[in-house]
Amino acid sequence: xxxxxxKNLITEQxxxxxxxxxxxxxxxxxxxALDALKQIRKTYYDATHNCYAYIIGNxxxxxxxxxxxxxxxxxxIVIYEVLKKNNLSNILCVVTRYFGGIKLGSxxxxxxxxxxxxxxxxxxxxxxxxxxxxxxxxxxxxxYNLIQNHLKDFELLNSSFSDLVKLEYxxxxxxxxxxxxxxxxxxxxxxxxxx
Numbered sequence: 001x002x003x004x005x006x007k008n009l010i011t012e013q014x015x016x017x018x019x020x021x022x023x024x025x026x027x028x029x030x031x032x033a034l035d036a037l038k039q040i041r042k043t044y045y046d047a048t049h050n051c052y053a054y055i056i057g058n059x060x061x062x063x064x065x066x067x068x069x070x071x072x073x074x075x076x077i078v079i080y081e082v083l084k085k086n087n088l089s090n091i092l093c094v095v096t097r098y099f100g101g102i103k104l105g106s107x108x109x110x111x112x113x114x115x116x117x118x119x120x121x122x123x124x125x126x127x128x129x130x131x132x133x134x135x136x137x138x139x140x141x142x143x144y145n146l147i148q149n150h151l152k153d154f155e156l157l158n159s160s161f162s163d164l165v166k167l168e169y170x171x172x173x174x175x176x177x178x179x180x181x182x183x184x185x186x187x188x189x190x191x192x193x194x195x
Contacts, residue, residue, distance in 0.1 A: 002089040006125040015112045017100025022120040025092040033092045040094045048099040051075035054092040055083055074109035082117040132170040138192040139165050
C-alpha cells in the first residue's frame with residue numbers, strides 16, 4: 001500500500017547562500033502535475049532551477065523527474081528517490097533553487113536536493129492511499145430508508161430522486177464486498193447495484 005500527502009505545502013532552507021524552496025503537491029494525474037509545475041515556474045520565474053519529480057497512480061505507474069539544467073543525476077532522480085523511499089504516490093515535488101554564488105559540486109547538490117525533499121516530507125501530513133470503487137444503487141423509497149444508515153460513512157458522489165432513488169458512492173475496496181452483502185441482506189435483494 002502506498003501513501004500520499006494530505007495537502008500541499010511549501011518549505012524552505014538555505015545552503016551555502018543558495019535558497020532551496022520545496023513545494024509538495026497532491027496530484028491525481030499527469031495533467032494536474034503539469035498544471036502545478038506551470039504554476040511553480042510562473043511563481044518562481046526568476047529562479048535558477050525548478051527541479052522536480054512526480055509519482056502518480058495506485059501502483060506508482062507514472063514517474064517523471066527533471067534536473068532542470070542542474071548537472072545530470074544531481075536533482076530530479078534524487079527527489080524521486082526520496083519520494084519512492086517514503087512509499088509515496090500521487091505527489092509532485094518541486095525544489096526551486098536560487099543560486100547564491102557558491103558552487104556546491106555534485107555531492108553537495110545531491111545532499112541539498114535530498115535534504116530539501118526530506119525536510120518537506122517531515123512537515124507533511126502523510127496518510128495511506130485508500131483505493132475506492134464506485135457503487136451505483138437504484139432502489140425504492142422504502143428500501144432507501146432501510147439502507148441510509150449503512151451508507152452514512154461513505155462518500156456520496158451523486159443522488160437523484162424520481163420514481164426510484166439513484167445513489168452513487170465511492171466505497172473503499174476493503175469494505176466493498178461486505179457492504180454489498182449487507183445491502184442485499186437488509187433489502188432482501190430489492191435493490192439494483194452496479195459497479
